[in-house]
Amino acid sequence: MSTDLSSAPRRGLSHWLSTDEITSGRQAAAQRAYWGFVGFMGNPLAVIGALIILLLIISAAFAPLVATHDPIAQNLRAALQPPSAANWFGTDELGRDIYSRIVYGARITLTIVVLVSVIVGPIGLFVGMLAGFVGGWTDRILMRITDIFLSFPSLVLALAFAAALGPGLENAVIAIALTAWPPIARLARAETLTIRSSDFIAAARLVGASRLRLLFRHVLPLCLPSVIVRLCLNMAGIILTAAGLGFLGLGAQPPSPEWGAMTSAGRRFMLDSWWVVTMPGSAILIVSLAFNLFGDGLRDLLDPRHSK
């Protein structure tokens, strides 16, 4: 929001955002967004989560500016140095600056999280909505497929895929996506089932709405909030699975600064040089926690059943 508004127009703006006399669709949308924002700001933990995620995004976008060293430049004379003014989080066994590696690692973490969510969200939503809305045999077949994927332990399936397709970031993303969509599909199906039999769907059918229109204009907007919340809460799990794959050497490959791989490489020096494992480990912990807090706040905001 611009700060150069004098007090009079600003009163005009807040009036515009809270008045009952709504004169356009844009104003209605702005009011909705504004009051949602006000509600979100009332939840301090969610705000902390959002700030950490924002920090993660900024450090990923501006990594060269935020980092103090080259993340892959080795300096064997300065190996395993404890945290100091020169190396804020210390150095690893090859003398690389851990702080800079964590900053660049944010890029990898964000890439994985965004890619998995972009793949998993639409697939889960589409499969779930279709199964719930069409019902009958479509429902049975789609849900059994979902059950099959759901009954694999996710890390083991991801491991098998990474092993079959070869280790690497892209394969890790595919492997995680394969195990992450079934819960979304189930959620979307459950939501669709409750929506399908409601009167407003009957009313829309009565005015001649096509099935496609019902699905995308009427069912989708009601499924979307819970799916977004679920995706957000899933991101913590995605980060952990990615870190787990990295730890086992099946995710991002050296020398790329993936947090899980850093933890894995540092475990040999854990007893003498605690910072090598602790720093990337804390990064994983804090970012996962931030996504969980943010997701919880988002649920309070978006899910009508939880709001007052």
Next chain:
Amino acid sequence: MTAPMLEVENLSLHLGEGTRRRLILDGVSFSLKPGESFGLAGESGSGKSTVLRCIAGLYRHWTGTIRLDGEPLAARPEKDRCRLVQMVFQDPYGSLHPRHKIDTILAEPLRIHGMGDVDRRVDRILTQVGLGPRFRYRYPHQLSGGQRQRVAIARALMLEPRILLLDEPTSALDVSIQAEILNLLADLRTELDLTFLLVSHDLAVIEHMCHSLAIMRAGRIVETLSRETLAHGTPEASYTAALIKASERYDRELAGVLARED
């Protein structure tokens, strides 16, 4: 003798499968002249709302004949039916999409049927149902129950139908609001020359709104009678008499009689 606007002949419907298959409607017949207002009364579970859902096309596996304006329902294209028959639901809290603005709700029928002049039509209908254009960009959760039901009525009128199916349009509303909505409906009927089929368990509402009515019980029509017969309390069937008596006051003995008839 004018041709009937809506004619239902021997309408039967089963719901459920296998051993849970139940006969919901059993040979229901009645007919409405253009501009008439006809009531369906009965206890809950007697199948009166189901009749409306069959006519509206929400159930499709019924047997019998439903004729709209002389033509069988099955022979009409779906869009044709939408523009002839619309329905107002019982619960105004469940019949409006919670994330659509009033504007979206009212404009949707027009967009589906490719009718132009959306802005003017939406504003006009909002005025017609007594809300006014300032309600246009609100969400349903910002409206009261009575206001929501007015929006639901407005949506049903968007396609300019000739028959309005009213499924207990006031029973979910506050007593003070009920009369307002009923008067609005009565005004709209004369103004727009609509034919009403009103379902209610409240005989007073039916007496206020309808020229004649049918009493339903267990999926069958027990008796068809005029408003005068209802007002004078001289029906033929004993069940109707008991129902009329029950609507006047609560009577322990009468409740026993009604229960024994099952």
